[in-house]
Amino acid sequence: MTEDNPQPVPPAGPDEEARKWALIAHLSGLVGFLIPFGSLIGPLLVWQLKKDADPFIDDQGKEALNFQITVAIAGLICVLLMVVLIGLLLIWVVIIGALVLMVIAAVKANEGQAYRYPFVWRVIK
Structure with a gap:
């Protein structure tokens, strides 16, 4: 390998389709x-x-599903807490937090980086 004709570097991480x-x-x-x-x-x-x-799709698909399961459980708890009014405030925190985290995860996945949501109950392994 010379400086004039370097060998091509294989792409790191998942391909564009994944x-x-x-x-x-x-x-x-x-x-x-x-x-x-x-x-x-x-x-x-x-x-x-x-x-x-692709293993990347498998990993990120499980992560997205686990996140949505966690958000659904948090949303259900908020609905139950609406009896004492605090659930009305908390449901907005859950919705906005979920939207922000989904966008961050989508951007990271598009960059080829595996994203891990914080505070997620990983039911599907």
Whole structure:
């Protein structure tokens, strides 16, 4: 190998297709704003359909699904706490936090970096 003709460096990390599907897995949680339980169905469908295509999609699909399960549980707790009014404030914290974290995860996945959501109960391993 000379300086005039360097060897090409293989791309590091997942390919463009895997990054795209990982991004879709994270953002598919937004479907929950359109249909009931869509926030769970979206990541589940992406993960189930594409998990065998690439290990990165499998990993990020599970992470997105675990996050949406955690958000659904937190949302249910907020609804129960609406009896004492604190749930009304907390539900907005959960919604805004979930939106921000989904966007961060989607950007990281698009960059080819595996993202781990904070405070997530990882039900699916």
